Amino acid sequence: MTIQDSFRLAMRRYIYSVSIMSNKDEDKNLNAITVSSVTSISMQPPSLLVCINKNSRIHDSLKLGTKFCVNLLTKDHIGLSDICSSDDKYSERFIDKTWNTATVPFLESAQSNIFCIVDNLVSFHTHSIVIGLVEDAKFHEEISTLTYVDGSYK
Numbered sequence: 001m002t003i004q005d006s007f008r009l010a011m012r013r014y015i016y017s018v019s020i021m022s023n024k025d026e027d028k029n030l031n032a033i034t035v036s037s038v039t040s041i042s043m044q045p046p047s048l049l050v051c052i053n054k055n056s057r058i059h060d061s062l063k064l065g066t067k068f069c070v071n072l073l074t075k076d077h078i079g080l081s082d083i084c085s086s087d088d089k090y091s092e093r094f095i096d097k098t099w100n101t102a103t104v105p106f107l108e109s110a111q112s113n114i115f116c117i118v119d120n121l122v123s124f125h126t127h128s129i130v131i132g133l134v135e136d137a138k139f140h141e142e143i144s145t146l147t148y149v150d151g152s153y154k
């Protein structure tokens with residue numbers, strides 16, 4: 001077994017929470033990508049990071065000072081998570097009625113919405129580590145977080 005294979009299998013044993021990162025690019029085009037790499041960094045200042053593949057559509061729109069939202073999904077959002085992680089469903093990404101796209105796009109039905117501004121970008125081979133300063137956060141009281149383990153939603 002290669003180190004890549006054993007690393008992948010080791011990582012598949014983690015429980016991930018599933019989010020959609022969303023933004024508008026400079027030309028007001030909407031972007032949304034399913035992510036599991038969201039990690040809080042600090043409370044002082046409130047900050048988080050997301051690792052974004054350089055080949056993804058959203059990647060080049062994430063520049064210093066641009067805004068984005070991390071929408072933590074609920075167990076009712078498996079279909080939307082699939083849509084935002086499938087190239088062939090790209091045209092369906094903003095069909096869900098609970099998207100609010102007036103300014104920074106965010107999913108009103110999400111478990112939580114964390115609004116950020118890009119403060120730092122760290123390039124690491126295939127990915128950029130996007131560090132966001134948190135400007136606002138909303139959440140629903142009931143906890144029903146969508147999780148992903150061993151390649152499947154739980």
Ligand SMILES: Cc1cc2nc3c(=O)[nH]c(=O)nc-3n(C[C@H](O)[C@H](O)[C@H](O)COP(=O)(O)O)c2cc1C
Pocket residue numbers: 018032033034035036037038051052053055056057058081084085086087148
């Ligand atoms: C559960 C799950 C978690 C994912 N997490 C990430 C992630 O953290 N970063 C990333 O770049 N891609 C992640 N992906 C893959 C992207 O969602 C997928 O490649 C997407 O299609 C890329 O966006 P694009 O089609 O607009 O280029 C994840 C996919 C799934 C199903």
